[in-house]
Amino acid sequence: xxxxxxxxxxxxxxxxxxxxxxxxxxxxxxxxxxxxxxxxxxxxxxxxxxxxxxxxxxxxxxxxxxxxxxxxxxxxxxxxxxxxxxxxxxxxxxxxxxxxxxxxxxxxxxxxxxxxxxxxxxxxxxxxxxxxxxxxxxxxxxxxxxxxxxxxxxxxxxxxxxxxxxxxxxxxxxxxxxxx
Numbered sequence: 001x002x003x004x005x006x007x008x009x010x011x012x013x014x015x016x017x018x019x020x021x022x023x024x025x026x027x028x029x030x031x032x033x034x035x036x037x038x039x040x041x042x043x044x045x046x047x048x049x050x051x052x053x054x055x056x057x058x059x060x061x062x063x064x065x066x067x068x069x070x071x072x073x074x075x076x077x078x079x080x081x082x083x084x085x086x087x088x089x090x091x092x093x094x095x096x097x098x099x100x101x102x103x104x105x106x107x108x109x110x111x112x113x114x115x116x117x118x119x120x121x122x123x124x125x126x127x128x129x130x131x132x133x134x135x136x137x138x139x140x141x142x143x144x145x146x147x148x149x150x151x152x153x154x155x156x157x158x159x160x161x162x163x164x165x166x167x168x169x170x171x172x173x174x175x176x177x178x179x180x
Contacts, residue, residue, distance in 0.1 A: 005101065012105035013114040015163055024078055030155070032069040034147035037063040041142035046133065072155050078158045082165070092164045106160060110153070117149045 023030060040059045044051065064081050096103060121141060 006098060008101040009105060011099055011102040014105060015159040016109065019159045021160065022078065023155050024154050029073060030070065030151045031147045033066055033073065034151045038143045038146035041146060042139050045139035045142055070151065074158050078162055091166045095164045095166060100114040102103055115120060117145060137142050
C-alpha cells in the first residue's frame, strides 16, 4: 500500500471518527430531534390503514421540517468556532483537487453503510420474514434508523464539509479532548 493511499485513507477515516465523537457528544439534541421522525415512522408504517391520508401527509411534512432543522442544528454546532474565512468554496475546490481519493473512499464507505442499513436490513432481512411480520419489522427498523443511521449520516456529511473547507476533523489528543 503506497504512502499516498495510506494518507488518503487516514484522511477519509478521520471524518467518521470525528462524526462518531460529535454524535455522542450531542446525542441528547440529535436524538431528541430524531424522535419526531422515529415515532412518525413507527406509527405511519404500522397503522397506515387506520390513519387518514391528510394526517399521513401532514406528518411527512413535519418529518421533513424536523430533518431540515436537525441538519441546521448539526451544521451550527459543527461549524461553531470555524472562522468564516475558512468557509469558502475556493478552499473546498483546492481540497477536492488535492484529496479526491479521500472523498472517493468516503463515498465508498457511505455506500457500504447504505447497502448494509437500507438494502440488507430493510429489504433482504425483511424478505426472510413471514409476510405477517414484515410490516412490524419495517416499522421498528425505520424507527431505530432515524435517531441512529440517518442522524449519524447527517453528522458524517457535515464532517465531510468541515474537512473540505479546511476546518479539519481533529483527532483526539487524548482522553477528554472535546469535539467542536
